[in-house]
Amino acid sequence: MDTPPARHSRIWVVGFGTVGRWLLAALHEHAERLAARYGVAISVVGLASARDGFIYDPAGLDLPAALAAASAASPITQLPGVQRWPDAIDGLRATHADILVEVTASQAAGGGEPGLSHIREALGRGIPVVTSNKWPMALHGVELAALARGHRVPLRAESTVMSGTPVLSSLVDGLAGAVPVGLRGVLNATANAILTDMAAGQTYPDALADAQRAGLAERDPSADVGGPDSVAKVMILSALVFGRQLRREQVACRGISGIDPALVEQARTTRSRLRHLATLEFTGPGGTGQVTASVAPVLLPGDDRLAAVNGTDNAVVCRLNPVGEVTIIGPGAGPQLAGQGVLSDLIAVARQRA
Numbered sequence: 001m002d003t004p005p006a007r008h009s010r011i012w013v014v015g016f017g018t019v020g021r022w023l024l025a026a027l028h029e030h031a032e033r034l035a036a037r038y039g040v041a042i043s044v045v046g047l048a049s050a051r052d053g054f055i056y057d058p059a060g061l062d063l064p065a066a067l068a069a070a071s072a073a074s075p076i077t078q079l080p081g082v083q084r085w086p087d088a089i090d091g092l093r094a095t096h097a098d099i100l101v102e103v104t105a106s107q108a109a110g111g112g113e114p115g116l117s118h119i120r121e122a123l124g125r126g127i128p129v130v131t132s133n134k135w136p137m138a139l140h141g142v143e144l145a146a147l148a149r150g151h152r153v154p155l156r157a158e159s160t161v162m163s164g165t166p167v168l169s170s171l172v173d174g175l176a177g178a179v180p181v182g183l184r185g186v187l188n189a190t191a192n193a194i195l196t197d198m199a200a201g202q203t204y205p206d207a208l209a210d211a212q213r214a215g216l217a218e219r220d221p222s223a224d225v226g227g228p229d230s231v232a233k234v235m236i237l238s239a240l241v242f243g244r245q246l247r248r249e250q251v252a253c254r255g256i257s258g259i260d261p262a263l264v265e266q267a268r269t270t271r272s273r274l275r276h277l278a279t280l281e282f283t284g285p286g287g288t289g290q291v292t293a294s295v296a297p298v299l300l301p302g303d304d305r306l307a308a309v310n311g312t313d314n315a316v317v318c319r320l321n322p323v324g325e326v327t328i329i330g331p332g333a334g335p336q337l338a339g340q341g342v343l344s345d346l347i348a349v350a351r352q353r354a
Contacts, residue, residue, distance in 0.1 A: 006034075006035035006039050006040055006041040007039060007040055007041065007350065007351075007353060008040075008041045008042075008043065009040060009041070009042050009043075009098045009099055009349075009350040009353060010042075010043050010044075010045045010058075010060070010096075010097045010098045010099075011042060011043070011044055011045065011046075011097050011098060011099045011100070011101055011346070012044075012045065012046035012047070012048070012091075012092060012095070012097040012099070012100050012101065012122075013044055013046065013047050013048070013101045013103065014046075014047075014048040014054075014088045014092070014100065014101070014102050014103065014104060014115075014118050015048070015049070015101075015102065015103035015104035015105070015133075016047060016048065016049035016052075016066075016070060016076065017049075017103070017104075017105065017335075018335035018339075019103045019132055019159070019335050019338045019339050019342060020047075020049075020101075020103045021067060021070055022335055022336055022338075022339035023101065023103065023339050023342055023343060023346075024044065024047075024063050024066060024067055025063075025067060026339065026343055027042055027044065027063065027343075028063040028064060028067075034347065038347050038350075038351055039351065040347060040350040040351055042346065042350060043060035043061075044060065044061050044063060044066075045057060045058055045059075045060055045061065045095070045097055046061075046091060046092070046095055046097055047061055047066060047076060048088035048091060049076060050104070051075070052075045052076045052077050053077060053084060053085055053086045053087060053088070053091070054084070054085040054086075054087065054088045054090065054091025054092070055076055055077055055079060055082040055083065055084055055085075055091075056082060056083045056084075056085075056091055056094075056095045057081060057082050057083070058095075061079065061082065062079060065079055066079060083095075088104075088114065088118060089114065089117050089118060089121060092118060092121050092122065093121060097127065098127065098128070098353065099127065099128045099129070099130060099346065099349055099350065099353075100118065100119070100121075100122035100127055100128070100129045100130070101129075101130045101131070101342060101346060102115050102118050102119055102122075102129060102130070102131040102132075102133050102136075103131065103132045103133065103342060104118070104133055105133065106133050106135050106136055107135055108135045108138070108139065108228065108232070108248060111135075111139060112133075112135040112136035112137075112138070112139045112140060113136075115131070115133040115135070115136040116136040116139075116140055119131060119133075119136055119144055119155075120144070120147065123144065123147045123148050123151055123153065123155065124147065124151070125151075126151040126152070126153055127153065128148075128153040128154045128155070128156075128349045128352075128353070129144075129148070129153075129154075129155050129156070130156050130157075130342055130345040130346050130349055131155075131156075131157050131159075131160065131342075132157070132159035132160060132338050132341065132342050133157075133160070134160045134229070134232040134233070134236065135232055137157045137160050137235075137236045137239065137240070138160075138231075138232040138233075138235035138236050138239070138248075139235070139248070140245075141157075141235070141236055141238075141239025141240055141245065142239045142243060142244070142245035143245070145239065145240060145243075154348070154349045154352060156168075156169070156345035156348060156349060157236065157240065157345070158341040158342075158344060158345050159337075159338045159339075159341030159342050159345070160232075160233070160236050161187065161233045161236055161237060161316075162187070162314045162316070162328070162330060162332045162341075163314075163331065163332050163333060163334065163337035163338045163340070163341050164330070164331065164336075164337035164338065164339075164340035164341040164344070165314065165328065165329075165330025165331060165332060165337075165341075166328075166341075166344065167316050167328045167330075168236075168237075168240055168241070169345075169348075170326075170328055171237075171241045171316075171318055171320075171326070171328075172240060172241060175320055175323060175326065178320040178321065178322070178323050179320060179321040180241050180242050180318060180319070180320050181282070181319040181320060181321060182279075182280060182281040182282060182318075182319050183237060183241075183279070183280050183316055183317060183318040183319065184277060184278065184279050184280075184306060184316075184317045185233075185234075185237075185277070185278045185279075185306070185314070185315060185316040185317065186275050186276065186277065186278070186306050186309045186313075186314055186315050187229075187230045187233040187234070187276075187278045187295075187314055187316070187332070188224050188227075188229050188230045188233075188276060188314070188332070189216065189311075189312040189313070189314055189331070189332040189333030190211055190216050190217045190221065190224035190225065190312075190333065191224055191225055191227075191230070191255075191256050191276040192275065192276065192309065192310070192311065192312065192313065192314070192332075193207075193211055193216055193311050193312050193333075194207040194208055194211055194217075194225065194256065195207075195256060195274050195275060195276060195297075196310045196311050197210060197211075198259075198264050198274070199264070199267065199268065199273065199274065203261075204256070204257065204259065208221060208225065208257075216312065216333060222255075225255050225256050225257050226253075226255035226257065227253040227254065227255045227256075227276070227295045227296075228253070230253075230276065230278050230295040231248060231251045231253050231295055233278065234246070234251050234278050234279075234280055234293050234295060235248070235251060235293075237280060237316070238280055238291070238293065241318070242280070242282065244282070244291065246291065246293060250291060250293055251293040251294065251295060252293070252294040252295070252296070253294070253295045253296070254295070254296040254297065255276075255297075256276050256297050259274070259297055263297070263299070266299065267299055270299075271302045272299045272300060272301060272302060272307070273299070273300050273302060273304070273306075273307035273308075274297055274298070274299055274300075275297070275298055275300050275306055275307065275309070276295065276296070276297055276298075277294075277295070277296060277297070277298040277300070277306065278294070278295045279292070279293065279294050279295075280292075280293045281293075305317055305325075305327050309329060312331055312332060312333045312334075313329060313330065313331055313332065314329070314330065314331070314332030315327060315328065315329040315330075316328050
């Protein structure tokens with residue numbers, strides 16, 4: 001029996017950092033496998049970077065040339081035969097594609113912009129969106145999900161919570177019909193790796209320095225060790241799993257940088273585990289009623305499911321009716337894992353179009 005032809009999807013990729021570059025390389029290197037295994041053929045017709053603006057070629061961009069330009073720190077606007085716009089939003093409004101892949105790193109301070117506008121633009125035109133951009137989804141997830149439903153198109157954001165580990169699709173699609181009640185999680189790989197090293201006897205400064213040398217922690221690690229990254233993920237889980245939009249101030253937050261060494265010693269002597277724990281609870285069923293949300297260092301009993309989550313692993317324990325507790329554990333850091341989450345979402349959307 002002949003294999004049916006792969007369904008072709010033309011995509012915009014907005015964001016040309018490490019995740020965007022990984023994705024373009026994967027689409028180029030694995031094009032034949034994606035067509036044979038999943039029945040999809042994907043061409044990148046639009047590409048944007050914050051430095052260079054937006055380029056477009058309806059016949060498909062030359063991905064090796066774009067990647068070579070990025071490696072040489074040359075502007076992508078020098079690629080031959082492309083149309084150019086100074087800003088991504090202008091390019092999106094002037095062109096067309098079948099799917100938007102939004103992989104910029106918009107910040108909370110800007111209200112999730114410019115990623116928020118990119119996502120709204122696509123969804124408002126009935127174009128599916130795949131994103132790894134946390135703060136647009138954290139601050140506006142309920143609105144964006146409703147916009148997607150209203151236009152009957154997918155919105156997928158797997159990489160925003162546990163990188164390549166499928167937590168959102170598992171809880172939203174895999175357990176469709178079950179009613180979420182609450183959840184706990186270890187959601188930041190950098191903080192968890194530091195706490196794991198401290199449990200083995202390192203001081204906080206030494207554990208942080210090791211994480212920075214390994215490329216796990218940034219030069220300014222405040223988003224990870226201070227808690228904002230985990231706060232964003234709690235807000236995303238609330239919006240996309242529970243359907244409840246939280247404001248940032250509704251999530252109480254304490255980081256790990258000021259942990260009392262006595263607490264670390266207490267964990268060691270009582271066979272407990274110190275974890276940077278994210279919690280989300282509602283007083284009523286199915287995300288109704290009063291919300292309690294927090295991110296804070298917490299001592300967990302040694303037999304707690306989350307106590308066994310070490311190093312750069314992340315985990316979520318979600319309570320659902322009538323299922324009970326469902327635990328999802330997997331690696332949660334690195335551009336390759338984030339890129340894999342985006343690629344998985346992209347394949348799912350492209351197959352759904354077929």
